[in-house]
Amino acid sequence: MFNSLSDRLTATFKNLRGKGRLSEADVDATVREIRRALLDADVAVPVVREFTAKVRERALGSEVNEALNPAQQIVKIVNEELVAILGGETRRINLAKNPPTVIMLAGLQGAGKTTLAGKLSKWLKGQGHSPLLVAADLQRPNAVKQLQVNGERAGVPVFAPHPGVSSEFESATGDPVAVALAGLAEAKSKLHDVVIVDTAGRLGIDAELMKQAADIRAAINPDEVLFVIDAMIGQDAVNTAQAFNEGVNFTGVVLTKLDGDARGGAALSVASITGKPVMFASTGESLDDFELFHPDRMASRILD
Ligand code: GDP
Numbered sequence: 001m002f003n004s005l006s007d008r009l010t011a012t013f014k015n016l017r018g019k020g021r022l023s024e025a026d027v028d029a030t031v032r033e034i035r036r037a038l039l040d041a042d043v044a045v046p047v048v049r050e051f052t053a054k055v056r057e058r059a060l061g062s063e064v065n066e067a068l069n070p071a072q073q074i075v076k077i078v079n080e081e082l083v084a085i086l087g088g089e090t091r092r093i094n095l096a097k098n099p100p101t102v103i104m105l106a107g108l109q110g111a112g113k114t115t116l117a118g119k120l121s122k123w124l125k126g127q128g129h130s131p132l133l134v135a136a137d138l139q140r141p142n143a144v145k146q147l148q149v150n151g152e153r154a155g156v157p158v159f160a161p162h163p164g165v166s167s168e169f170e171s172a173t174g175d176p177v178a179v180a181l182a183g184l185a186e187a188k189s190k191l192h193d194v195v196i197v198d199t200a201g202r203l204g205i206d207a208e209l210m211k212q213a214a215d216i217r218a219a220i221n222p223d224e225v226l227f228v229i230d231a232m233i234g235q236d237a238v239n240t241a242q243a244f245n246e247g248v249n250f251t252g253v254v255l256t257k258l259d260g261d262a263r264g265g266a267a268l269s270v271a272s273i274t275g276k277p278v279m280f281a282s283t284g285e286s287l288d289d290f291e292l293f294h295p296d297r298m299a300s301r302i303l304d
Contacts, residue, residue, distance in 0.1 A: 118150025
């Protein structure tokens with residue numbers, strides 16, 4: 001997805017071969033290529049600026065590693081900085097000391113939240129957990145049904161505010177905060193150790209949506225708030241991520257549609273701008289197209 005970066009660097013590095021130490025001009029030429037490649041990959045401008053400044057500073061700095069040639073040295077620096085931006089180590093779910101662990105999902109409509117809810121629940125079930133899905137997206141008429149379908153596929157029960165669903169909390173119908181709280185109560189009474197709460201998304205960021213998400217967050221006090229974002233949205237990722245970060249103070253990011261022809265800049269932009277780690281990647285429409293996000297692997301993919 002970042003093919004252009006490695007291709008461009010290869011060309012630049014050819015000129016560096018055989019040099020013992022990088023001159024300022026060599027470093028600047030390389031950094032220029034990195035800057036162009038990142039911009040082409042849709043990484044946000046301020047992120048590109050900060051990233052390249054750091055790489056330049058380190059490349060010119062005193063870190064001379066005798067075992068590496070100059071080109072290798074820059075690749076090493078770029079790799080380390082990419083890993084750092086993407087969150088360093090793979091970040092695991094923060095499990096509650098007193099179950100249930102509560103995970104809330106937030107993001108724009110169409111980002112892939114409902115699909116992710118199914119994927120995450122299936123993955124957790126495979127790890128020996130007993131999850132409950134809670135349908136607190138009452139905005140889109142089909143969202144509850146869609147979560148029920150995903151839950152069925154994952155073999156995970158869904159708490160939904162529908163008449164006819166056997167529950168003592170049917171009075172919660174219509175109010176997403178009440179539904180989320182009722183779902184949590186249901187999880188406790190049925191001894192589920194993880195609760196995944198799907199919330200409403202809109203096509204654009206709007207104040208009402210954000211308030212609703214913030215109200216749900218305040219009511220259920222989640223252990224994780226995962227911001228689900230479509231990797232294809234490019235430069236828009238930054239504004240969206242900032243708005244959700246201010247609105248719900250999310251704890252981690254899930255990138256979806258990484259199977260598409262996304263140029264991947266969203267990953268770097270969101271992680272860098274918000275300082276929150278990318279935790280999972282969604283790579284297709286099937287419930288198994290889901291993986292833990294590994295910053296080091298993503299960095300290698302960018303540089304390969
Ligand atoms: P929500 O509005 O955020 O709940 O989004 P949905 O879960 O309904 O997903 C929107 C569309 O994107 C659906 O057609 C999904 O099948 C599709 N989708 C979700 N995740 C992925 C993914 O990782 N890759 C691809 N190719 N499609 C996805």
